Amino acid sequence: MDEMRIGVTGCAGRMGRMLLRVLAADPACTIAGGTDAPGSDAIGRDLGSLAGLPPLGIVVGEDPVDFFASVEGVVDFTTPAATMAHSELAAQARVPLVVGTTGLDARQQAAIERAARHTAIVQAANMSLGVNLLLALVERVAGSLGDDYDIEILEMHHRHKVDAPSGTALALGEAAAAGRAVALDAVAARGRDGITGERRPGDIGFAVLRGGDVAGEHAVVFAGEGERIELTHKATSREVFARGAVRALLWARDRGPGLYGMRDVLGLA
Numbered sequence: 001m002d003e004m005r006i007g008v009t010g011c012a013g014r015m016g017r018m019l020l021r022v023l024a025a026d027p028a029c030t031i032a033g034g035t036d037a038p039g040s041d042a043i044g045r046d047l048g049s050l051a052g053l054p055p056l057g058i059v060v061g062e063d064p065v066d067f068f069a070s071v072e073g074v075v076d077f078t079t080p081a082a083t084m085a086h087s088e089l090a091a092q093a094r095v096p097l098v099v100g101t102t103g104l105d106a107r108q109q110a111a112i113e114r115a116a117r118h119t120a121i122v123q124a125a126n127m128s129l130g131v132n133l134l135l136a137l138v139e140r141v142a143g144s145l146g147d148d149y150d151i152e153i154l155e156m157h158h159r160h161k162v163d164a165p166s167g168t169a170l171a172l173g174e175a176a177a178a179g180r181a182v183a184l185d186a187v188a189a190r191g192r193d194g195i196t197g198e199r200r201p202g203d204i205g206f207a208v209l210r211g212g213d214v215a216g217e218h219a220v221v222f223a224g225e226g227e228r229i230e231l232t233h234k235a236t237s238r239e240v241f242a243r244g245a246v247r248a249l250l251w252a253r254d255r256g257p258g259l260y261g262m263r264d265v266l267g268l269a
C-alpha cells in the first residue's frame with residue numbers, strides 16, 4: 001500500500017516532536033505537514049529541524065483548514081479546545097484522526113463523538129501497548145476481588161502536565177469500576193485533604209504526583225486485609241505513545257466512521 005500522508009497538529013509540543021521523529025523513521029508513512037498554535041514561535045520553522053532531524057522542506061503552519069485538506073490522516077496531541085476544533089475539521093474533510101489529548105470536558109467529548117459519525121477517530125488517553133493490557137487486567141482483577149479489597153490509583157507525571165488525575169488514571173478507574181459493575185462517578189474519591197473521615201467502602205481513590213521529567217507512571221493497588229496486589233506500568237519514554245498513535249492511524253486508514261479505542265486497534269476489544 002502507498003505510504004500514508006500524515007499530518008501532526010501541535011507538532012512543536014513534546015508529543016508532536018516525538019511523533020515527527022517516529023513518522024520520519026516509519027516506511028509506511030510520509031510527513032505531510034504540521035501545525036501549531038497561532039502565534040507560536042514554531043510557526044514557519046522547518047518540521048525536520050524542529051524535531052532534531054535533517055530539514056524536510058515543509059514548514060509549521062497555523063491554518064488548520066488548509067492543512068486538513070492536504071493530508072490523509074492526522075495525529076492530534078494538543079489541548080482540549082484545539083482537539084475539539086480539529087475533530088470538526090477532520091469530519092468535514094473525511095480524514096481519519098487519532099486523538100491523544102486528555103482532559104476533555106463533556107462538551108468537548110461530545111464534539112469528538114459527533115465528528116466520529118463522519119470519519120474514523122481513534123481516541124485513547126494512553127496509546128501504549130502496556131497500558132492497554134493493564135486496562136484489561138485491572139478490569140479482570142477488580143471483577144474477581146470483592147469490595148473488601150480497596151482500589152487506589154496512583155499516577156506520576158512530569159512537572160509540565162496540566163490536567164489531573166491523568167487521562168490514563170481515569171481510564172484505569174473506569175476499568176476497575178467496569179470490573180465491579182459500578183459507575184466510576186459514583187465511587188471516585190479524587191481529592192482527600194483534612195478530616196476526610198474513614199474510607200467509604202467501594203470507593204476508588206486517586207492520588208497524583210507531579211515532578212521532574214517522568215513520562216508517565218501508573219499503579220493500581222488492591223488493598224485487602226493482610227495482603228495487597230499492585231499492578232504497575234512505567235513509561236520510560238514518550239516514544240511508546242507516539243508509536244501507538246501512528247499504529248492507530250494506519251489502522252484507521254481503511255475503517256468506516258466511528259469512535260474507536262486502542263483496544264480495537266490492538267485486537268483486545
Ligand code: NAD
Pocket residue numbers: 009010011012013014015016035036037038040077078079082099100101102103124125126127128241
Ligand atoms: P505540549 O504542551 O508539549 O504540546 C501541545 C502542543 O499543542 C503545543 O506545541 C501547543 O502550542 C500546541 N497547540 C495548542 N493549541 C493548538 C492549536 N489550536 N493548533 C495547533 N497546535 C496547538 O503537551 P504534550 O506533553 O505534548 O501533551 C499534549 C496532550 O497529549 C496532553 O493533553 C497530554 O495529556 C496528552 N498525552 C497523551 C498521551 C497518550 O498516550 N494519549 C501521551 C502523552 C501526552
